[in-house]
Amino acid sequence: MEESDGHQIPFVEPSGTESRFESDRKGAQPPYDRIKAMILSKAIPPDTKLNIDKLARELGVSQTPVREALQRLEGDKLVVGKKPRGLWTTPLLGERELRDLIEVRLLMEPWSARSVAHDRATNPGREMLTEIDRFVALGELRNEGYALASHDVAFHDMIFNAVGNSFLHDAFRQLHAHLHLFRLYPADLNGAHTIEEHRAIAEAIRRADPHAAEEAMRAHLFAALDRFSAGLRGGDTFSSLATVRSHILTASEPGQIGNGGGSETISPALQNTTTKRQYD
Missing domain, CATH: 1.20.120.530 (GntR ligand-binding domain-like)
Incomplete structure (x- = not known):
């Protein structure tokens, strides 16, 4: 994960959830819920570009359920498409x-x-x-x-x-x-x-x-x-x-x-x- 100036930003899972997310890599919790939790906790910050392949690898699932999850999150107004730049988390309210x-x-x-x-x-x-x-x-x-x-x-x-x-x-x-x-x-x-x-x-x-x-x-x-x-x-x-x-x-x-x-x-x-x- 990188800032626009090229500096590396470490991925931080939501506080107190590391063991739960680790156990969920086997698919116990749907990708939709897990990505939603990451967005709400700002583990994935607002106004951040999403990489489907990297999310799939992070969650231990294929790209298909990740795509489906992101479609649902678009409906929730937590993800927005920016053509031709891909999918981003929505900015915070002004x-x-x-x-x-x-x-x-x-x-x-x-x-x-x-x-x-x-x-x-x-x-x-x-x-x-x-x-x-x-x-x-x-x-x-x-x-x-x-x-x-x-x-x-x-x-x-x-x-x-x-x-x-x-x-x-x-x-x-x-x-x-x-x-x-x-x-x-x-x-x-x-x-x-x-x-x-x-x-x-x-x-x-x-x-x-x-x-x-x-x-x-x-x-x-x-x-x-x-x-x-x-x-x-x-x-x-x-x-x-x-x-x-x-x-x-x-x-x-x-x-x-x-x-x-x-x-x-x-x-x-x-x-x-x-x-x-x-x-x-």
Whole structure:
């Protein structure tokens, strides 16, 4: 693996996973899951060229399952084709993309949480608490690069399934929010903050308290913005994410999300500063 200037970059497997990956070389874990874990953990960095032959040799499989895995990862928006240059991991979200993603989620998810909390007999609150307990029971495995993302999508899927609006559910799935966001904030891979926020949402839904469920979801999304913004810090290239949060707080008033009041000048999307590398 080389940087564009020719310097060698060592391949580092996700922390705490060496023995598992070594045992998986015999094919115990599908290439899709393994490559996905490498991307989420940044063992394969963002905006990195992928070499199918090298990946196949690294995983101990033929090129065919690697190609199939990369096709699926394109659908997940974790891999992108750049003609004629091949396949690359997608860059991290920029400031504008992060703000836009949270705005869309603020439109969908607080309302959805409120909607499903009305009926104590049929709401998914107990099922959601069971999912939280399942994730907590993973123990050290919670530190895997994909474990928190998998839990997050399962948790939020339960709400959208209970809403029963297929168009709304499809819109959420197409965001692939859980995958993009968790690449920005590796410090919460064990899910401590997320678990606490998810439990507050689930308990409010279980109690059939629509207002509390809506507010808990909104608080969760803003807390997520604060955490994920850490992935954009580290230099003067990025403006303060406090500005982004302030914009969303203003825009989250009824009728305001998406237009910023109609007059605010929005800074252009910023390119992430990760050095471009080649995995080849």
